[in-house]
Amino acid sequence: MSDLRELYQQVILDHNKNPRNFRELPDATTKVEGFNPLCGDHYTVFLKIDGDVIRDVSFIGSGCAISKASASVMSATVKGKTRQEAEVLFDTFHKLVTGETHVSDDLGRFAPFAGVAEFPTRVKCAILAWHTLRSALEGEKQAVSTE
Amino acid sequence: MTTRTADRGPQTTAHRSPTTDRLSEAQPLRSAVRGLRSDYDVESIRRDFPILARSVHGRKLVYLDNAATTQKPQAVIDRLVRYYSEENSNVHRGVHYLSEVATSEYEAARTTVKRFLNARDEKEIVFTRGTTESINLVSQAWGRANVGEGDEVLITAIEHHSNIVPWQLLCGEKHAQLRIAPVNDAGEVMLDQFANLLTPRTKIVAVGHASNALGTINPIRQMIALAHANGSLILIDGAQGVPHLPIDVQELDCDFYAFSGHKVYGPTGIGVLYGKQPILDAMPPWQGGGDMILSVTFEKTTYNALPYKFEAGTPNISGVLGLAAALDYVSTAGIEKIGAHEHDLLVYATGRLVEIPGLRIIGTAAEKASVISFTLEGVHPHDIGTILDQEGVAIRTGHHCAQPLMMRFNVPATSRASFGMYNTREEVDALIAGLKRVIEVFR
Numbered sequence: 133m134s135d136l137r138e139l140y141q142q143v144i145l146d147h148n149k150n151p152r153n154f155r156e157l158p159d160a161t162t163k164v165e166g167f168n169p170l171c172g173d174h175y176t177v178f179l180k181i182d183g184d185v186i187r188d189v190s191f192i193g194s195g196c197a198i199s200k201a202s203a204s205v206m207s208a209t210v211k212g213k214t215r216q217e218a219e220v221l222f223d224t225f226h227k228l229v230t231g232e233t234h235v236s237d238d239l240g241r242f243a244p245f246a247g248v249a250e251f252p253t254r255v256k257c258a259i260l261a262w263h264t265l266r267s268a269l270e271g272e273k274q275a276v277s278t279e
Numbered sequence: 280m281t282t283r284t285a286d287r288g289p290q291t292t293a294h295r296s297p298t299t300d301r302l303s304e305a306q307p308l309r310s311a312v313r314g315l316r317s318d319y320d321v322e323s324i325r326r327d328f329p330i331l332a333r334s335v336h337g338r339k340l341v342y343l344d345n346a347a348t349t350q351k352p353q354a355v356i357d358r359l360v361r362y363y364s365e366e367n368s369n370v371h372r373g374v375h376y377l378s379e380v381a382t383s384e385y386e387a388a389r390t391t392v393k394r395f396l397n398a399r400d401e402k403e404i405v406f407t408r409g410t411t412e413s414i415n416l417v418s419q420a421w422g423r424a425n426v427g428e429g430d431e432v433l434i435t436a437i438e439h440h441s442n443i444v445p446w447q448l449l450c451g452e453k454h455a456q457l458r459i460a461p462v463n464d465a466g467e468v469m470l471d472q473f474a475n476l477l478t479p480r481t482k483i484v485a486v487g488h489a490s491n492a493l494g495t496i497n498p499i500r501q502m503i504a505l506a507h508a509n510g511s512l513i514l515i516d517g518a519q520g521v522p523h524l525p526i527d528v529q530e531l532d533c534d535f536y537a538f539s540g541h542k543v544y545g546p547t548g549i550g551v552l553y554g555k556q557p558i559l560d561a562m563p564p565w566q567g568g569g570d571m572i573l574s575v576t577f578e579k580t581t582y583n584a585l586p587y588k589f590e591a592g593t594p595n596i597s598g599v600l601g602l603a604a605a606l607d608y609v610s611t612a613g614i615e616k617i618g619a620h621e622h623d624l625l626v627y628a629t630g631r632l633v634e635i636p637g638l639r640i641i642g643t644a645a646e647k648a649s650v651i652s653f654t655l656e657g658v659h660p661h662d663i664g665t666i667l668d669q670e671g672v673a674i675r676t677g678h679h680c681a682q683p684l685m686m687r688f689n690v691p692a693t694s695r696a697s698f699g700m701y702n703t704r705e706e707v708d709a710l711i712a713g714l715k716r717v718i719e720v721f722r
């Protein structure tokens with residue numbers, strides 16, 4: 133049970149219930165779909181990019197609590213960041229959920245996701261929105277899949 | 280409506296559905312089921328399955344993912360060990376002692392399968408890798424020779440991907456049409472609509488005996504009769520039929536019947552295609568190679584007789600022997616008794632699940648195998664699966680290889696509990712307790 137509480141932290145449950153930026157973006161410059169065929173998670177990430185800066189981010193779709201909370205946190209953290217900063221955030225998040233780094237003070241909003249590393253089958257859920265973001269930044273039109 | 284196959288005697292009603300509104304109606308059935316169950320010793324059966332003694336995450340394993348694959352009894356495991364430690368050799372080609380032993384055991388296993396399905400002849404039993412390969416064999420060898428432009432193939436809306444995609448490939452190649460018989464909100468194929476979709480161009484019908492995603496048992500007797508009256512052949516995907524229902528292919532009169540060993544307590548990588556002999560005889564071979572030939576010159580090859588014509592290359596010998604051991608095990612326990620035991624679990628589990636607020640059962644057909652798909656309001660199936668797993672309860676979550684069906688019911692995914700011959704009511708209770716934990720976490 134303690135492990136479960138680590139995974140389903142209150143912050144994650146809150147984001148799942150009330151995801152941030154959960155809407156379409158009418159003036160998006162790119163949108164990319166991401167899905168996880170194993171469990172049916174399916175999101176579309178919208179970006180409004182202005183030069184090097186991500187002016188706005190939003191997402192729609194459905195999936196498990198982990199994937200939705202992660203998409204919500206992703207949208208909140210990369211808004212206003214440069215492409216390069218977003219890449220660094222991707223990396224930090226990826227390392228955290230795959231257990232390469234451990235929780236530290238500077239993880240901020242990512243900290244609640246540290247528990248994911250204990251659940252290998254759920255890592256894909258946590259990084260789905262981030263992978264989708266990355267391919268949107270790389271200008272890919274293809275849907276991405278974490279399988 | 281009695282739609283089941285080859286079911287005779289007092290257990291005829293044993294598979295009646297436990298849909299919510301039928302629960303009260305199902306009560307008297309329970310006692311009938313109990314009578315049958317009296318000599319079904321589930322505890323002794325459990326002891327035959329070594330894996331059931333293990334724990335997962337510090338909890339006793341509660342394995343409720345039998346529609347995905349079943350666990351193996353010691354008899355099957357022992358059979359594999361015996362083959363590799365005492366009999367290993369190639370079949371149909373050596374004159375030495377071991378090859379003779381392996382060949383005769385291999386062919387004896389074919390006889391076991393023949394008896395299990397009540398086929399007329401061993402020639403009608405082709406060993407394949409599983410249901411998927413069996414269906415592909417038919418769609419390619421029979422389909423390519425018999426389906427042409429403008430022809431039609433009829434399937435239903437509750438098929439597994441492996442009974443959809445092979446036909447799509449065939450229809451794509453031949454410019455034929457794939458027709459889909461729709462289901463009602465209970466997840467039952469509507470026979471009148473099914474009948475309407477049969478046309479003079481329908482070359483073959485391919486339907487599941489039971490749905491892995493919803494549990495629905497299709498009225499295959501009627502479907503077979505309708506297909507034949509229309510002059511069409513019919514294949515039954517029996518992946519979810521064989522583990523739960525007695526099968527008599529002669530009585531059914533289906534043209535093809537496919538199933539997988541691993542879903543009926545046998546090894547993975549082995550399955551069966553039953554086909555009526557005249558149809559198999561008329562079919563061109565599928566894969567070429569050793570064993571499927573009589574003589575080869577660079578100018579011309581003469582193919583071997585049935586069933587070897589369809590068994591190219593060294594077969595999965597240990598798998599075949601393990602499958603026969605599994606079918607023997609099931610026959611000893613009694614498929615009717617297994618079905619009745621599972622039905623009791625289905626009724627019990629359905630009754631307990633519907634008490635959970637926000638829980639919706641997807642698939643409430645009047646005739647169901649022991650499969651329950653459900654959704655829980657506000658919680659994604661994947662989260663349910665993870666939390667149950669921490670409690671030692673293994674279920675399946677996702678689209679169950681039936682994406683079109685998920686769309687029909689407007690759900691991205693479901694959670695699915697499926698029962699096998701060794702499950703118990705206590706295990707159903709563990710599932711219910713686990714779901715209460717899910718609700719606690721997500722409250």
Ligand SMILES: Cc1ncc(COP(=O)(O)O)c(C=O)c1O
Nearest residue numbers: 409410411439441491518519539
């Ligand atoms: C109804 C049905 N058909 C076909 C299959 C495919 O079986 P296999 O993967 O063993 O070939 C399955 C397995 O999930 C099934 O449930």
